[in-house]
Amino acid sequence: MYDLISTPSVVVELEQVTENLKKMDALNRTYGIRVRPHIKPHKSVYFALEQLSCGARGITCAKLSEAETMADYGIDDIFIAYPLIGEDKMERLGRLMQRIRVSTEVNSIYGAKQLSALGERIGKKVAVLIEIDGGLHRGGVPPYEGAVAFADSIRDLPGLEICGLMYYGGLIYAETTREGYEAQTKREHDELVGTAELLRAKGYRMDVLSGGNSYSARCCKYLEGITEVRCGNYIFNDVATLATGFAVEQECALRAVSTVVCKMDDHHAIIDAGSKTLTTDLCGHRPGYGWVVGHPEIRITKLNEEHGFVESDEPLPFEIGDKIAIIPNHACVLPNLVDKIYGIRNGRIERMIPIEARGRYL
Amino acid sequence: MYDLISTPSVVVELEQVTENLKKMDALNRTYGIRVRPHIKPHKSVYFALEQLSCGARGITCAKLSEAETMADYGIDDIFIAYPLIGEDKMERLGRLMQRIRVSTEVNSIYGAKQLSALGERIGKKVAVLIEIDGGLHRGGVPPYEGAVAFADSIRDLPGLEICGLMYYGGLIYAETTREGYEAQTKREHDELVGTAELLRAKGYRMDVLSGGNSYSARCCKYLEGITEVRCGNYIFNDVATLATGFAVEQECALRAVSTVVCKMDDHHAIIDAGSKTLTTDLCGHRPGYGWVVGHPEIRITKLNEEHGFVESDEPLPFEIGDKIAIIPNHACVLPNLVDKIYGIRNGRIERMIPIEARGRYL
DSSP states (O other): OOTTOOSSEEEEEHHHHHHHHHHHHHHHHTTTOEEOOBOTTTOOHHHHHHHHHTTOOSEEESSHHHHHHHHHTTOOEEEEEEEOOSHHHHHHHHHHHHHSEEEEEEOSHHHHHHHHHHHHHHTSOEEEEEEEOOSSOSSOBOSTHHHHHHHHHHTTOTTEEEEEEEEOOGGGGGOOSHHHHHHHHHHHHHHHHHHHHHHHHTTOOOOEEEEOOTTGGGGGGGOBTBOEEOOOGGGTOOHHHHHTTSSOGGGOOEEEEEEEEEEEETTEEEESOOHHHHOSOOBTTBSSSOEETTOTTSEEEEEOSSOEEEEOSSOOSOOTTOEEEEEOSOGGGSGGGOSEEEEEETTEEEEEEEOTTSSOOO | OOTTOOSSEEEEEHHHHHHHHHHHHHHHHTTTOEEOOBOTTTOOHHHHHHHHHTTOOSEEESSHHHHHHHHHTTOOEEEEEEEOOSHHHHHHHHHHHHHSEEEEEEOSHHHHHHHHHHHHHHTSOEEEEEEEOOSSOSSOBOSTHHHHHHHHHHTTOTTEEEEEEEEOOGGGGGOOSHHHHHHHHHHHHHHHHHHHHHHHHTTOOOOEEEEOOTTGGGGGGGOBTBOEEOOOGGGTOOHHHHHTTSSOGGGOOEEEEEEEEEEEETTEEEESOOHHHHOSOOBTTBOSSOEETTOTTSEEEEEOSSOEEEEOSSOOSOOTTOEEEEEOSOGGGSGGGOSEEEEEETTEEEEEEEOTTSSOOO
16 A cells, blocks of 8 residues: 555545544534644644634644744634744734734743734734643643733733633643543643633633643543633544554554665564654653554664664564554654655545645744 | 844854864874765755865765755765665666766665666666674674675675675664773774675675764774765764763754743743754763753753753743753754754854755655
């Protein structure tokens, strides 16, 4: 099936992508929640449009350059889930605000003042969500009273429009059981909705409560009251999703395709996917650097930049020249390494999908 | 100094690059060895041409797509240090051989037969080095008698021309002392030169003995008798080079520039360089994800995709909005993540350097 694919490369099963997207959208709609997917796993216009056609309410980007690229292709409702800092970024955000509906987040007085100055300069308030620290301590103000105090401190900035709250519950990725994922999801709900209630009582508009990740968005029956989830990884899934039981092998739509280039003996082979294809990202739930499709018992024990070290207790079922597909530990970092992905449908290459928003220097 | 640089981004100190290149070339010439640098750390035409102007004898690539790109810009003497496997690669290698002087390596009968068939088809023998396993077991035949037996097994293939040997002494990166680096370099010398002697005695031409890495090429007084070193990382250096004492901070020419986007408290900050800028590559000699220039005591303890977690026992000397430069653990994987690098000279941006040979899907 991979005969025509030059390696190392990245392929995506397009039918499976559509299924993954529809499933997540339907699940969340049941609880009144819309999906605003984070495009960080794909950085591609093709997949962003597919997400919108499967029900997404706009998209989420991490970088201004990603949002600019998506806007260039006509996507007109974008949330930038990152604290934008710096005059260069303000200048560009201002230009983007003239073109499309864009909002961002704020988690410091410094950032709020920059954004407000921009809003005043261009005569259009900057729509922001206040970031609440979901426990990872990577930014954000404390929930409840901490968030109220922060909101009060930026309330009078004339160029800002506080529209709601944003939350990233990254601690969920340290859990290992369904009970743990659900408990973290309930925590996310309580802190997000509870903080919004305090703020509403003080007269703040809380139109957007943005939470969710690829685990909690699957436990969304506990998230009622929030308005949007920013799940990203669910479009492709990966070894982490597999290992936690949130997906089965077939639902992992993104794979690295690699050629066996050497066999050291019956139990050890070298493939042409190394750290420049698979990255050195580990999965907390499973050792090694990926999951060989159809052969989860085979181990990828080490990566050099262009070499993957493969071994197995049983004799390896591969010979030099064979092509194998690997589900990566962490799908989100693979498309970022290539210019184009092979899009596969019904076992054939349907199209080459450019990764337009990768590799930007800002 | 980084005022005009949007972050996160990658910058290179151009004067330092030239110094690094000239120093390595001069050192090796003393022992009759030429540098054929591996372009994997930069994948850029600008830096490849700089290497040639600083004395390099051609260049080394890992991928056919890299060699094709370099040939497109007029570089006409390229060694592809990777076992090329697959009909698609044969087809392209054939086209490349019509344009420039190109050689590659072979480490299996399977690969040798493919290359020979190509040579017969295009009426031009494929120049190959036999790869000797330098101890890493990532490909290559055993030194001495093992290499002789392999050479004999492919000697009569009509489309091949055996020109010498290639060796990658990757075990050197597990050493931690100068004595260890020197011992591995002596081993590299002995296995490479000793194997070549056996082969010469049987009538093989051994014009090219290709060895060297960024550590052993610095211990090249032990390498006399080999003809070329394929060092790559020496162009930039990184935390690994620093930690081993082979370079000082100033000689680390490649840096990630990042903005402080949040301060959680006096001792904890978040920067906008995460795993999509610095990668998750670790350095065996030092914990954390990079070396903050001028502040080696500051720790980068964790990376999310667009967040770096910075901490220090003393109060951090940074405020939100400040830009900091980080020497990465492993320089070779950074330019691969971006389309362009900022080239800095005398504290000013001199040029944007495109990374032409990155992101290729084959």
